[in-house]
Amino acid sequence: MKRWPALVLLAAMLAFLLRPALFVPLLAPLAPEGAPVIYDRAGLLSLTLAHLALVAGAMVPATLVAVALGIFVRRPAGEAFLPLSRVVTGFGQTFPPVAVLALTVPVLGFGTWPTLLALFLYGLLPVFENTLAAFSALPPSVVEAARGTGMTPRQRLWQVELPLALPLILDGVRTATVISLSTATIGSVVAARGLGEVIIAGLTSQNLAFVAQGGVLVAVLAILLAQGFALLSARLR
Amino acid sequence: MIGLHNLSKHYDDLRAVDDVSLSIETGSVVAIVGTSGSGKSTLLRLVNRLIEPTAGHVTLNGQDTRDMPAFELRRRIGYVIQDHGLFPHWTVARNIATVPRLLGWPKDKIRARVEELLRLLSLDPATIGPRFPHQLSGGQMQRVGVARALAARPELLLMDEPFGALDPVLRGKAQADLRAIQQTLGSTILLVTHDMAEAIRLSDRVAVMRAGRVEQFGTPAEILSRPATAFVRDLVGEGERAFRFLSLIPATDLAEEGAASGQPLPRTATASEALDALIWQNAEALPLEGGGRISRAALLRAGHP
Ligand SMILES: Nc1ncnc2c1ncn2[C@@H]1O[C@H](COP(=O)(O)OP(=O)(O)O)[C@@H](O)[C@H]1O
Numbered sequence: 333m334k335r336w337p338a339l340v341l342l343a344a345m346l347a348f349l350l351r352p353a354l355f356v357p358l359l360a361p362l363a364p365e366g367a368p369v370i371y372d373r374a375g376l377l378s379l380t381l382a383h384l385a386l387v388a389g390a391m392v393p394a395t396l397v398a399v400a401l402g403i404f405v406r407r408p409a410g411e412a413f414l415p416l417s418r419v420v421t422g423f424g425q426t427f428p429p430v431a432v433l434a435l436t437v438p439v440l441g442f443g444t445w446p447t448l449l450a451l452f453l454y455g456l457l458p459v460f461e462n463t464l465a466a467f468s469a470l471p472p473s474v475v476e477a478a479r480g481t482g483m484t485p486r487q488r489l490w491q492v493e494l495p496l497a498l499p500l501i502l503d504g505v506r507t508a509t510v511i512s513l514s515t516a517t518i519g520s521v522v523a524a525r526g527l528g529e530v531i532i533a534g535l536t537s538q539n540l541a542f543v544a545q546g547g548v549l550v551a552v553l554a555i556l557l558a559q560g561f562a563l564l565s566a567r568l569r
Numbered sequence: 570m571i572g573l574h575n576l577s578k579h580y581d582d583l584r585a586v587d588d589v590s591l592s593i594e595t596g597s598v599v600a601i602v603g604t605s606g607s608g609k610s611t612l613l614r615l616v617n618r619l620i621e622p623t624a625g626h627v628t629l630n631g632q633d634t635r636d637m638p639a640f641e642l643r644r645r646i647g648y649v650i651q652d653h654g655l656f657p658h659w660t661v662a663r664n665i666a667t668v669p670r671l672l673g674w675p676k677d678k679i680r681a682r683v684e685e686l687l688r689l690l691s692l693d694p695a696t697i698g699p700r701f702p703h704q705l706s707g708g709q710m711q712r713v714g715v716a717r718a719l720a721a722r723p724e725l726l727l728m729d730e731p732f733g734a735l736d737p738v739l740r741g742k743a744q745a746d747l748r749a750i751q752q753t754l755g756s757t758i759l760l761v762t763h764d765m766a767e768a769i770r771l772s773d774r775v776a777v778m779r780a781g782r783v784e785q786f787g788t789p790a791e792i793l794s795r796p797a798t799a800f801v802r803d804l805v806g807e808g809e810r811a812f813r814f815l816s817l818i819p820a821t822d823l824a825e826e827g828a829a830s831g832q833p834l835p836r837t838a839t840a841s842e843a844l845d846a847l848i849w850q851n852a853e854a855l856p857l858e859g860g861g862r863i864s865r866a867a868l869l870r871a872g873h874p
Pocket residue numbers: 580583585603604605606607608609610611612
């Protein structure tokens with residue numbers, strides 16, 4: 333895999349976040365006459381960091397829960413819960429995040445929490461399904477050897493099964509993270525801080541320059557994160 | 570001494586293992602031979618409790634194996650499988666160290682033991698030790714599998730078709746190496762194979778299995794000379810009985826006084842190898858390294874019970 337396109341992208345994004353003025357000529361044609369070209373109601377860098385924090389805040393617990401659930405339903409004690417878990421995680425993914433926001437704002441109030449919940453539910457399925465697939469794909473002779481050498485179930489899990497399943501699980505985390513990066517933009521509807529704020533401001537003031545900078549930033553973040561995950565799971569394989 | 574007492578494993582109506590009793594003397598090799606699906610692997614996995622029996626039990630040096638946790642039992646029993654089952658994310662050295670680490674041996678003792686085993690299996694510790702399993706040849710993987718099973722000096726070694734994945738040349742070499750290692754270490758081995766020739770070559774006693782039951786349990790000579798059932802006779806095969814019989818006899822047992830010309834036979838040769846050499850060199854007799862000779866007449870006399 334060639335690394336330099338991602339590095340160029342990263343450099344361009346950092347330049348934009350730290351010196352947005354440099355990009356004014358590029359974006360000016362998209363902004364209405366006399367309107368600001370660069371979003372100015374909050375720093376783009378701080379919004380980007382808030383956006384990433386939102387995604388991380390949802391994906392870290394979603395990953396832990398989904399992996400733990402995936403491991404649990406493969407144990408004899410958890411087998412009975414497999415169909416139910418599939419329904420629940422599948423529902424979390426198919427239920428539109430906007431609807432989650434609408435339903436939870438009355439309970440959780442405006443701000444970060446409803447968005448975190450929506451992203452968390454959305455992220456469960458890809459990680460859960462990949463965890464199941466990763467554990468089914470373990471070579472039977474390796475699992476047999478792990479038992480045959482006298483590892484306890486816990487030692488088998490931590491020393492053999494999880495390390496071998498990790499690359500495939502990470503692929504699931506990557507999918508979920510990339511999706512939630514763009515999904516997180518709708519959080520701004522309920523006043524969660526993030527890059528969605530820039531896009532929505534652009535829509536309401538008919539400033540395409542805002543829409544473009546918010547949208548491109550989210551897209552670039554998604555590409556860079558996907559590359560980062562791919563690099564990590566290649567290293568683990 | 571390992572005892573299998575009336576072991577049975579039933580899957581619904583299928584009797585995978587059906588009332589099997591065997592004993593394995595300490596320091597001896599017992600081979601289980603049978604066609605595919607006769608219950609060999611199931612029997613082996615009952616011994617280290619990878620599966621629990623429907624009935625019966627196993628004793629390991631007088632101890633009932635039901636009286637200890639299964640994982641503790643398995644650390645006392647080496648287990649070698651056809652596909653090796655090496656841990657792909659660990660180096661060869663770390664793979665071999667598996668059971669000693671589980672047992673909490675000190676680090677330097679583990680390192681010394683790993684090196685000793687690599688040498689025992691003719692693998693260079695400096696070059697092979699740090700490799701990962703996918704960087705090994707089939708023969709090397711097989712030997713690492715054996716080294717891992719031997720690491721914690723197990724009281725019993727279970728081997729399920731350990732040479733099944735090797736080509737015929739490597740297999741012959743691996744069999745000879747195993748026999749040599751077994752004699753050096755005095756290991757107790759229960760070995761599963763579908764190859765009667767391999768069983769006869771490697772073991773002190775052979776158990777012939779069919780449909781979950783043991784049809785005959787005896788020394789290789791007994792199996793060859795007095796097959797208990799038609800099934801055992803078929804498994805032995807009519808074609809090479811005499812050669813197999815001769816392969817059980819050391820050539821030195823047939824040595825007589827006197828000299829002969831021709832390429833001398835090594836003292837480790839079997840009678841079958843001696844006959845092969847004799848026929849090939851078209852000789853009446855061949856000298857034995859270190860004195861004495863072996864005659865064609867003596868070989869022909871020895872070639873049947
Ligand atoms: N977990 C299982 N469930 C049902 N049947 C099994 C199971 N394991 C093995 N068997 C059956 O038991 C018989 C013996 O199998 P196995 O011990 O693997 O034979 P072998 O090793 O001699 O080829 C076969 O008919 C096999 O299909």
